[in-house]
Amino acid sequence: MTINQSNITNLTGLWNKYGANPIESVHGVTLHGNRSWPNRYWFEITDSEQVDNLTPDQLQKALNKLINLVPSAKMLPILPLVNGSKKSNKAINEWLQQYLDNNNWQLTLEQTAMYLDLESYPSNSAANNDQLNVQKISSVEDIKTWVTVCEEAFGYSIDQSVIEHVKNHSEIQLLLAHINNQPVATALTYITQDIVGVHQVGVRKNQQGKGIAKQLMEKIVEQSKLDDKKLVVLQASKVGKPLYDRLGFGVLFEIGSFKR
Template sequence: MNDTQLDKANIDNLTALWRAMGSEPGGMAGLQASRGWPHRFWFDWDHQPELKGHELARLPPRAMVPVWTAGSALERALTSQGFGLVLEQRAMHLAVDGEGSRPEGGLRLSRVLTPAQAECWAALCGRAFGYEVATATVRRLLGADGACLLLASREGGPVATALLFHTGEVVGIHQVGVVPEHRGQGIAHELMLQLMALAREQGARYLTLQASAAGEGLYRRLGFVPRFSFSSYRRG
């Protein structure tokens, strides 16, 4: 795939994950809605919506609407309806080459397979990101095709979460979070190396992610290519 195709594949992976978490039609043509966590209302990458202000005004207060292209009609309509910028991210990708091997270190990855483990993952992820993660949504992912929920542990117990989601040739890396008391110890770097190796074992040709400002430097050092920024809006 070329860079333009990978940009689409990046967002397609993300929105496929949101669908797996549970979504429904959002009340206007082409709009998908996740009414629980992650509270996203979105149009797919290649959908150009015909917008009416009163339709956007009906979205629930917690709804977060991503805009893939700066200056688009969607962004203008959102701001005109009182939606404000709440999150900026950068889409990044990495071509997988070579066989590689799992890095040796003190971090152990285990797959989340049971409802009890899903509850632990949700609580830990919520602490890492500072917002509530719905256990019911996490449990739904246990049976979703392509989803792999992971807990990262050291001797004292679990310290970080991650989620791999496989679509076609792409494995998306999501929800990489380290709990506050274990930050600054190199855990995120070691976790990413393990995730990259695991995705390679799963047959990925490309890795994608959506980086916050805090994480972008790490991903660049690991070889991920920055592509485009996108913004998410919420009312008020």
């Protein structure tokens, strides 16, 4: 599996854990979607051979049918397709971009897919020598606090029931960080084989600018290295990317998410 595939598989795998389902499949292309938070719909090639045998007109009709099933309140991230042939992947992504442009879909979120190679990353014993106390949580009360902090950090609402749904998955860790017993930051890690996906890294508004996100990420990276994982992957916002650049993360590809 390539690093691009590792990043995409981790991200869409987490959306599936959140409760996404296949919405409909047409000629080997499947539309998946979260009917509640995080409100993502996306395309996957689920039968590469069938897609390769489609005429351009057949492919266009299939995609047109699927994209019309995306509700107006949901976001459609344009991810690199990795399960089809180069020809099919290119044809679908080109059609999607043209369709979005021609039908006035709005770009609402820009992210950069990134990775960190843990095998060449030096250990950082100082990652545990600070005031930030990071704990894995699972109780309903702690999850409520996690959601409150995360909502404040990102400025959007999170469905608490979705977070409660994933709390007992062995591959998922909900992390809540405290300073002097006060909750200040959140993160969620999702492990797929030897890949650690880092998601929902957020710091309370009144605690931002103090290096808390950097300390939290250093702890996550150090623990991932101690657990003999190979890669850390994530999707950085424009605001967050400079931090990941400083930590040594490399760039994979850009993700644009659109709404009607």
